[in-house]
Amino acid sequence: MKGLVLAGLAFTLLMAGSVVALRFYTGNKEFKVFLGAFAAAVALYAGAFWLAAPDLGFLPASWRETSPAVDFGNGLLILALVFHGYWCFCYFACLSPSMSVMVALRARGARGMSSAEALAIHGSDQPVNLIFQRRLPKLLRGGYVREEPGGYRLLARGGRVAAFGSFLKRLINAQVGA
Amino acid sequence: MLKGLLLSGSLVTAWLVVQGVVFHVAAPRKAFSSMMICFAPTVPLYLILYAVTSADLGVLSSRFVGADWRLGLLNGLAVHVLLFLTAGLFYSHADRSITVRLLIELARAPQQRLTLGQMQAMCGVEVLMQDRLDIMVRNGFLTACGDRFTLAPKGWIGGTVGLVARRILRMKAL
Numbered sequence: 205m206k207g208l209v210l211a212g213l214a215f216t217l218l219m220a221g222s223v224v225a226l227r228f229y230t231g232n233k234e235f236k237v238f239l240g241a242f243a244a245a246v247a248l249y250a251g252a253f254w255l256a257a258p259d260l261g262f263l264p265a266s267w268r269e270t271s272p273a274v275d276f277g278n279g280l281l282i283l284a285l286v287f288h289g290y291w292c293f294c295y296f297a298c299l300s301p302s303m304s305v306m307v308a309l310r311a312r313g314a315r316g317m318s319s320a321e322a323l324a325i326h327g328s329d330q331p332v333n334l335i336f337q338r339r340l341p342k343l344l345r346g347g348y349v350r351e352e353p354g355g356y357r358l359l360a361r362g363g364r365v366a367a368f369g370s371f372l373k374r375l376i377n378a379q380v381g382a
Numbered sequence: 383m384l385k386g387l388l389l390s391g392s393l394v395t396a397w398l399v400v401q402g403v404v405f406h407v408a409a410p411r412k413a414f415s416s417m418m419i420c421f422a423p424t425v426p427l428y429l430i431l432y433a434v435t436s437a438d439l440g441v442l443s444s445r446f447v448g449a450d451w452r453l454g455l456l457n458g459l460a461v462h463v464l465l466f467l468t469a470g471l472f473y474s475h476a477d478r479s480i481t482v483r484l485l486i487e488l489a490r491a492p493q494q495r496l497t498l499g500q501m502q503a504m505c506g507v508e509v510l511m512q513d514r515l516d517i518m519v520r521n522g523f524l525t526a527c528g529d530r531f532t533l534a535p536k537g538w539i540g541g542t543v544g545l546v547a548r549r550i551l552r553m554k555a556l
Contacts, residue, residue, distance in 0.1 A: 297547035310541030366489035369482035
C-alpha cells in the first residue's frame with residue numbers, strides 16, 4: 205500500500221507539473237515535457253519510497269506489503285500505466301483531428317458542419333495542410349526522412365519505424381496502408 | 383499483492399491471444415467494442431479465481447503472502463483494468479497513427495520516395511478526415527444528415543472534455 209500511496213502522490217505532482225510546464229514551454233515537442241515530468245515523478249517516487257517509513261506513519265499493519273520489492277514494483281507499474289493513459293489522453297484531447305472536429309461542432313451547436321468545413325479546420329486550403337506542417341519538420345529533424353528536390357525520401361531510421369508499424373498493423377489485422 | 387498481479391497478468395495474456403485471433407478471424411468493424419466484449423468476462427473470472435485459489439497460488443513463497451487479501455484483490459483489479467486501457471491505446475496507436483501511416487507509405491513507394499503532393503494524396507487531411515468522420519458517425523459521436531454533421535450526445539461530452547483539456551493544457555496544434 206505504501207507504493208500505491210506514493211505513486212498516487214507522484215502522479216498528482218506529475219499532472220500539476222506538466223500542466224504548469226506546458227504553459228511556459230514554447231516549442232512543439234511537448235513529449236519532452238511529458239517524459240521529463242514522468243522521469244521526475246519516478247525519481248520522486250523512488251526517493252520517497254526509500255526514505256519513508258514502511259507504514260508512512262498511518263497505514264494499518266495489515267495493509268503493509270510484506271515484500272518491499274513487490275510494493276515498490278507494483279507502485280511503479282501503476283504509475284507508469286496511469287502516466288501512459290494521461291499522456292495519450294492529453295495528446296488526443298489537444299491534437300487529435302477527431303477531437304478538433306468535436307470541439308468545433310460543440311461551438312457551432314445545431315448549425316453543424318459540412319465535410320468541407322471539417323477539412324478547412326485542418327488547413328486543407330493551404331499548400332501544406334496542418335497535419336503535415338506539424339509532422340514533416342519533426343520527421344526531417346529526427347532523421348526519419350530526407351528532403352530532396354521535389355520530394356522526400358525515407359531514411360533507414362524511418363524504414364525501421366515503418367517496418368515495426370507494418371508488423372503492428374498485421375498483428376491487429378489493420379489495413380497496412382490505412 | 384503479487385497474487386492479484388499474477389492472476390491479472392495471466393488473464394490479460396490469455397485475452398490478448400483470444401483478441402488477436404478475433405481480429406484475424408472476424409475482422410470486427412468496431413474494434414474497441416470487440417475488445418470490450420472479449421475482455422469483459424475476464425473481470426468476473428479474475429474475481430472467481432482470486433476467491434477460489436490459495437493465497438500463495440501454490441507457488442509463491444511466504445514472504446510474498448501476508449497483506450490484507452482485500453487490498454490484493456482491488457490492486458489486481460485496478461492493474462487488470464489499466465492493462466486493458468493500455469492495450470486499447472496501443473491498438474489506437476497502431477491503427478490510427480498518422481506518422482506511422484506516412485512512413486509506411488514512403489516505405490512502399492518506388493525508391494522509397496514521394497512528392498509532397500503524393501504524400502498529401504495518400505495521408506493528407508482529405509483522406510484522413512473522411513476516414514475519421516466515418517468512424518465518428520459509426521461510433522455514435524456524430525450524426526450525419528446529407529453532407530452535414532452534428533454532435534450526438536456522446537460527441538457533445540467528448541467535445542466538452544476536449545475543450546476543457548485544451549484550456550488547461552495549452553498544447554500547440556503546430
